[in-house]
Amino acid sequence: MSIENQLREVLSSRADEVDGPVFDPYQRVAGAVVTSRRRRRAGAVGAVAAIAAVAVIVPSLVRGDDHRTTPAKHSQVVPGPSDPRWNTLSTWPTRGGLATNAAFLTAVRDQFGPARILYAADLDTTRVVVAWSPESGTDGTLTMYSGPRGAAATDLVEVSSASGGLDDLVSLREHADNDSRLVVLAAPSVRTVGVSPTVRIDPDGTVTRADYRLEQLTDGVWSGPLSDAPARLVRVRVVGKSSNPVTLMGRTTRPDDGTSICLSCTGADYLAKAEAAMASGVATVLGVPSADAAPATVYDGPVDPAVARLVGAENASGSTLRLTVVDTAVGGTTVRSALLSIIAKNGTSASTIELSDGTPINSSSAGQRPFVLRGTDLRQTTTSAQVFAPKAASVQLVSGSPTIYPSSPKVPVVDGSARVTVPVWNSDNTPYEVASYDAQGRQLGLWPLDLASSDSWLGAEAPNRP
Numbered sequence: 001m002s003i004e005n006q007l008r009e010v011l012s013s014r015a016d017e018v019d020g021p022v023f024d025p026y027q028r029v030a031g032a033v034v035t036s037r038r039r040r041r042a043g044a045v046g047a048v049a050a051i052a053a054v055a056v057i058v059p060s061l062v063r064g065d066d067h068r069t070t071p072a073k074h075s076q077v078v079p080g081p082s083d084p085r086w087n088t089l090s091t092w093p094t095r096g097g098l099a100t101n102a103a104f105l106t107a108v109r110d111q112f113g114p115a116r117i118l119y120a121a122d123l124d125t126t127r128v129v130v131a132w133s134p135e136s137g138t139d140g141t142l143t144m145y146s147g148p149r150g151a152a153a154t155d156l157v158e159v160s161s162a163s164g165g166l167d168d169l170v171s172l173r174e175h176a177d178n179d180s181r182l183v184v185l186a187a188p189s190v191r192t193v194g195v196s197p198t199v200r201i202d203p204d205g206t207v208t209r210a211d212y213r214l215e216q217l218t219d220g221v222w223s224g225p226l227s228d229a230p231a232r233l234v235r236v237r238v239v240g241k242s243s244n245p246v247t248l249m250g251r252t253t254r255p256d257d258g259t260s261i262c263l264s265c266t267g268a269d270y271l272a273k274a275e276a277a278m279a280s281g282v283a284t285v286l287g288v289p290s291a292d293a294a295p296a297t298v299y300d301g302p303v304d305p306a307v308a309r310l311v312g313a314e315n316a317s318g319s320t321l322r323l324t325v326v327d328t329a330v331g332g333t334t335v336r337s338a339l340l341s342i343i344a345k346n347g348t349s350a351s352t353i354e355l356s357d358g359t360p361i362n363s364s365s366a367g368q369r370p371f372v373l374r375g376t377d378l379r380q381t382t383t384s385a386q387v388f389a390p391k392a393a394s395v396q397l398v399s400g401s402p403t404i405y406p407s408s409p410k411v412p413v414v415d416g417s418a419r420v421t422v423p424v425w426n427s428d429n430t431p432y433e434v435a436s437y438d439a440q441g442r443q444l445g446l447w448p449l450d451l452a453s454s455d456s457w458l459g460a461e462a463p464n465r466p
Helices: 003-015 025-041 104-113 269-286 305-311 454-458
Strands: 116-122 126-133 141-148 157-163 170-173 179-184 192-195 200-201 207-209 214-215 222-225 236-238 294-300 320-330 333-343 350-361 369-377 381-386 394-398 417-422 432-437 443-448
Touching: 025 236, 104 126, 116 170, 116 179, 116 320, 126 170, 126 236, 170 417, 179 192, 179 333, 214 443, 236 454, 269 294, 269 320, 269 350, 305 369, 305 381, 320 369, 381 394, 381 432, 394 417
Parallel strands: none
Antiparallel strands: 116 126, 126 141, 141 157, 170 179, 179 222, 192 214, 192 236, 200 207, 294 320, 320 333, 333 350, 369 381, 381 417, 394 432, 432 443
């Protein structure tokens, strides 16, 4: 028997004793040795090919000399696809470059409490840990901790979390930036994953997702840099399943532009800060500098307390209610945002309801498009809406099936808005649209009642998808 066959037989018998992925041990070792030789011939940094019964791991080099700790350089055995531990996140084994660093993982649990650590690694500039912990009434909570590359557990901080509706595909972005590493975690049975980095928004408000690029997973893990991929626009999907936004997000490296809503401000000061903050939010989603986002106020004024209560402002009565609708132009596109602020009568409390955090609309008709605030009163059989249309003389809720769902009468616009009611208990799934008219009764346009939700337009699918 040749030395090659003897070695193959020994390695195979040893591999059978370990619960891991199915492969040819000899080819795995031989391939690693060949790769190592090629690297030496190319003059690259020398690396030791570790020959083990089940795996060969070549650890990443630690960048720089000023790190407090370095990744543990030990082989990691990943259970095979049929292992029952992959059935639920609560039992997933730890993966990543720090998965075998028992001292570090123990320190993380000591720092943040007991949890199932799913991933621990040093990425390009940060050290990240992803942990799962139980949460009553849900399928658990995922938490991402982050710190400088090589950081001790005590130097990590919580940067992101997700709970409810967790999928068996977990993704994280090292930074909430356009150019940042993406890590995807799945069970080893998942061999490929599709990554769509962004969307295209046309001037008419049409959103088209960029095609998915297929990436190969190793032991259920893929890690790679993304460029020109705004963090909130990225989508990840397994073949045959629906797409998912990035599960966990690191902090942005972009400087804070200092914009925020000022609930203690009044008048023009409040509006100026609200405009700037809403435009900044749009810029962040689209991954452009705040200076490239130009806001214009569509409506800024009072709201009917009865309607505000129907959309969640429970303490509307007696409070000061202010709706601000802003259209932000970015290049040739227009994105609409809307914010309802509630200031208690005695000024002791203030809160906001984000009615839209930015939805692309048709730029050519943006100035004419009304904004509709509506809700159903469970104690009545009607739907009440307040239509904000400062450039219209009157408005109407128009039904596509008037014999079943009667259209409303035309209602005059006073101080920028009109209160409209239709005899329908729940108008969510009805064929109503909002029409606006000029002083001569000519229709200015016909639009959907509601803006598309961010989940809807951000989740637009690509023409070609895996």
